[in-house]
Amino acid sequence: MEKEEICQFFNGIIRDEKNVSAGMAAIRTLLKVLEHAKSETVQELRYCLQNAVDAMRSTDHPVTAIASGSELFLRFITLATLDTPSFAECKGIMIYRGKVFYEKLVAARGKVARVAANFINDGSKILTHSKSRVVLQAMKEAVANKKIFEVYVTASSPDNSGEIMCQDLQQLGVSCTLILDSAMGYMMEQVDMVMVGAEGVVESGGVINKIGTYTMAMCAKEVKKPFYVLTESFKFSRIYPLNQVDLPNEFKEY
Secondary structure: OOHHHHHHHHHHHHHHOOOOOHHHHHHHHHHHHHHHOOOOOHHHHHHHHHHHHHHHHOOOOOHHHHHHHHHHHHHHHHHHHHOOOOHHHHHHHHHHHHHHHHHHHHHHHHHHHHHHHOOOOOOOEEEEEOOOHHHHHHHHHHHHOOOOOEEEEEOOOOOOHHHHHHHHHHHOOOEEEEEOHHHHHHHHOOOOEEEEOOOEEOOOOOEEOOOOHHHHHHHHHHOOOOEEEOOOHHHEOOOOOOOOOOOOHHHOOO
16 A cells, blocks of 8 residues: 555544544554555565555554554564465464454453542542543443433633533533633632543653643642543553653644
């Protein structure tokens, strides 16, 4: 597949399937490239897949999830090269392992949501930032368990993704209030917990997420409110930034 085809396929998944994150879309794209690759050696195939990763990183989507998901996917499937003598058999095993890996990741969000739903009690007031698919799934689980709670969502400028999150929660029947980003400190004293998602988790344990998350975390710490980050393990990145400024620019999402 050419770079344009790869980008078109990747962008199409994100555009048409709103519940699929950039990381999951990247893994599906790599599976597609793997199935259509005409490489004759393992080295050529790895080169082809790496080119696909570079193509996706050049698109206007969060690099954090693309990089971490792709790296873990490539590491998982290329273990097949140690087990088989022939390239055809090796490629078949790579495709099989890739599909197994993707299915595990699809199930991961549900597992995280089921665990997180246990932290939501009747009468809880929750503050969240921007839109997180995992947080939304956790709240769906809580609603399914007949729990009644209230959510405050920051508008999350400049893309106002919090408005979409608020609409999704209202469709679930959850009492939801949209607030200004600048009001998070004021609302912090009135809520029981903060629940956010993450684009990535770095080796130091730091969280990469929509700008404003750090401010929210500091506010929560100041008034001693629990701060929960919900994320799948494939978003763990092999980088070690020492502080906010040290984070590579391509990983910064505004």
